[in-house]
Amino acid sequence: MPRVSDEAVEQLVGRLLQVGVLVAAAVTLAGGILLVAQHGPSPADYGTFRGEPDYLRSLVGILRAALSMDSRAIVQLGLVLLIATPIARVAFTLVAFALQRDRVYVGVTLLVLALLLFGLLFGIA
Amino acid sequence: MTVLTLALLVAGGSFCAGLLGALTGLGGGIVVVPMLTLLFHVDLRYAVGASLVSVIATSSGAAAAYVREGFTNVRVGILLEVATTVGALIGAALAGVTPTSALAVLFGIVLLYTAVRSLRPRVEHTLLTTPDEWSSRLRLDSDYPTPDGRQLYSVRRVPAGFTIMFGAGVLSALLGIGSGILKVLAMDQVMGLPFKVSTTTSNFMIGVTAAASAGVYLHRGYIDPAIAFPVMLGVLVGALLGARILTRANPQWLRRVFTGIVVVMAIEMLYKGFTGAL
Numbered sequence: 001m002p003r004v005s006d007e008a009v010e011q012l013v014g015r016l017l018q019v020g021v022l023v024a025a026a027v028t029l030a031g032g033i034l035l036v037a038q039h040g041p042s043p044a045d046y047g048t049f050r051g052e053p054d055y056l057r058s059l060v061g062i063l064r065a066a067l068s069m070d071s072r073a074i075v076q077l078g079l080v081l082l083i084a085t086p087i088a089r090v091a092f093t094l095v096a097f098a099l100q101r102d103r104v105y106v107g108v109t110l111l112v113l114a115l116l117l118f119g120l121l122f123g124i125a
Numbered sequence: 126m127t128v129l130t131l132a133l134l135v136a137g138g139s140f141c142a143g144l145l146g147a148l149t150g151l152g153g154g155i156v157v158v159p160m161l162t163l164l165f166h167v168d169l170r171y172a173v174g175a176s177l178v179s180v181i182a183t184s185s186g187a188a189a190a191y192v193r194e195g196f197t198n199v200r201v202g203i204l205l206e207v208a209t210t211v212g213a214l215i216g217a218a219l220a221g222v223t224p225t226s227a228l229a230v231l232f233g234i235v236l237l238y239t240a241v242r243s244l245r246p247r248v249e250h251t252l253l254t255t256p257d258e259w260s261s262r263l264r265l266d267s268d269y270p271t272p273d274g275r276q277l278y279s280v281r282r283v284p285a286g287f288t289i290m291f292g293a294g295v296l297s298a299l300l301g302i303g304s305g306i307l308k309v310l311a312m313d314q315v316m317g318l319p320f321k322v323s324t325t326t327s328n329f330m331i332g333v334t335a336a337a338s339a340g341v342y343l344h345r346g347y348i349d350p351a352i353a354f355p356v357m358l359g360v361l362v363g364a365l366l367g368a369r370i371l372t373r374a375n376p377q378w379l380r381r382v383f384t385g386i387v388v389v390m391a392i393e394m395l396y397k398g399f400t401g402a403l
Contacts, residue, residue: 010197017188025182025361032132032354040129044351049168051346058344075350076343079178079357083339085185086332093203104263109203112333115210119217119337123344 013092017085024082031066031074038071059121080120087116128351135165136355143183143363148371149383150324151243152331153360154180154303158232159390162403167352169225169403173301174347177339179360180303184332186361187368196325198267198318201280205290205311206333209304212294213337220299221345229398232300236391239306240384252278252319259283269322278319286316290330298338303331 055061056076065073090113097105126134138160139153146153154176161172191197220228260266260280268275280286289311293304305327312323342348397403 010195010199014188014191017185021182021185021361025358028354028357031350032358035351035354036129036132039351040132041127044126044128044131046131046165046167046171046349046352049170052349053346056348056350057346072350075354076348079348079350079353080343082178082181082185082357083336083343086181086336089185089188089329090203090206090333093199096199105200105203108207112203112206112210115207115214116333116337116340119210119214120340120343123341 013089016092017089020085020088021082024078024085026078027081028075028078031071031076031078034069034071035075083120087113087120090116131165132351132355135161135352136359138164139179139356139359140363143179143360143365144367145363145379145383145386146183146360147187147364147367149243149380151239151380151383151387152180152303152305153183153364154301154305155236155239156386156390157356157360158301159236159394161352161356162229163390163393163397169228170220170347171349171352173220173299174339174342174349175353175356176301177297177335177342178348178353178357180297180301180335181332181339182357182361183364184303184328184335186365187328188332191325191328194270194321194325196269196319196321197329198265198280198322198326199329200263200267201265201312201316201318201322202326202329204263204265204283205287205308206330208287208290209294209297209308209330209334210337212291212296213298213334214341216295216298217338217341217345219295220342223299225403226398226401228299229394229403231296231398233391233393233395233398235296235300235302236387236394240387240391242306242310243380243384243387252276252317255279257281257283267322269319276319278322279317281317282315286311289315294334294337297331297334298341303335305331 062073062076066077094109142153142156157176158172161167265280268277293307297304308327309323312318
């Protein structure tokens with residue numbers, strides 16, 4: 001099997017990241033426009049921290065509310081997609097190291113990926 | 126102020142931050158939190174959440190351009206990511222129990238440090254080509270393109286660089302910044318990587334580090350859609366435009382302006398932190 005060059009993989013990954021960011025930005029923009037259209041005239045008070053409602057904190061809640069066209073959840077979905085782009089980059093790096101049969105770096109990359117997924121899926125209580 | 130007015134003003138400010146950050150190479154992330162807290166009186170936690178998201182946007186958005194140049198050392202990046210992601214998760218946990226006034230003081234210090242570093246000229250150091258024990262064991266040595274062909278380089282002081290990266294991860298999560306200056310410092314000054322390799326590898330790492338703590342903050346309710354969307358879109362558009370017009374701009378003059386803004390923000394953050402007004 002031919003060895004996959006670092007450069008070839010990185011080129012592809014760079015493109016995919018750009019597409020990921022554009023998709024995330026488009027979803028965020030759509031949600032933002034809807035949010036301003038629905039809540040634009042209401043007073044903005046962010047000086048005191050209250051924390052987001054539960055449905056905007058979990059991936060399942062965000063997805064469910066976004067599908068029912070909740071503007072805040074659509075923005076949040078775009079932001080989740082954005083957070084996922086560097087995680088996807090690490091996943092591609094893992095594949096590249098696996099194709100190169102580089103065991104040490106497959107291990108290192110798996111560790112980083114596990115830490116990232118832990119943060120995104122579970123958070124820290 | 127209404128939600129609409131705030132969104133428009135924040136988007137405008139974030140656009141300027143992204144543009145100046147890209148043109149000066151200092152990154153816009155460092156001024157987003159001071160702008161939101163000092164100018165728009167947004168709570169520090171919402172500001173940190175929104176800023177982290179914008180840091181990811183600029184890092185991933187710039188990746189394609191950086192990748193094309195072929196300077197990134199993926200092995201160094203992913204190895205040091207172990208330190209920054211662990212640091213980011215610990216920093217995110219610490220953020221919940223750290224008083225905001227302490228965070229404001231810490232932010233002021235980091236801003237001052239950024240200003241000092243930005244005024245110092247960047248000098249390319251002599252590259253080490255004799256192998257270092259850690260570097261050869263972990264196969265970190267690589268080469269990068271220069272006008273005179275490919276230049277080999279060796280990496281040194283890996284444990285020291287790893288330790289600084291842990292600190293960069295903690296700071297990134299606590300303050301919602303990319304910690305690019307600290308990352309470049311570790312790779313350029315301590316580990317002896319060529320400057321261009323440090324910069325591009327740092328960009329790769331910034332997005333990954335910010336993603337670790339942004340995930341945690343999402344679950345903790347720090348990421349508010351109405352604040353985060355104008356920040357993210359504003360910084361992203363500003364940074365992409367900045368990267369386009371970079372060749373026509375005068376970075377020296379802009380650097381001084383940006384550094385001036387950073388110093389003013391630093392003083393104000395320190396003042397608010399010490400008086401407990403934030």
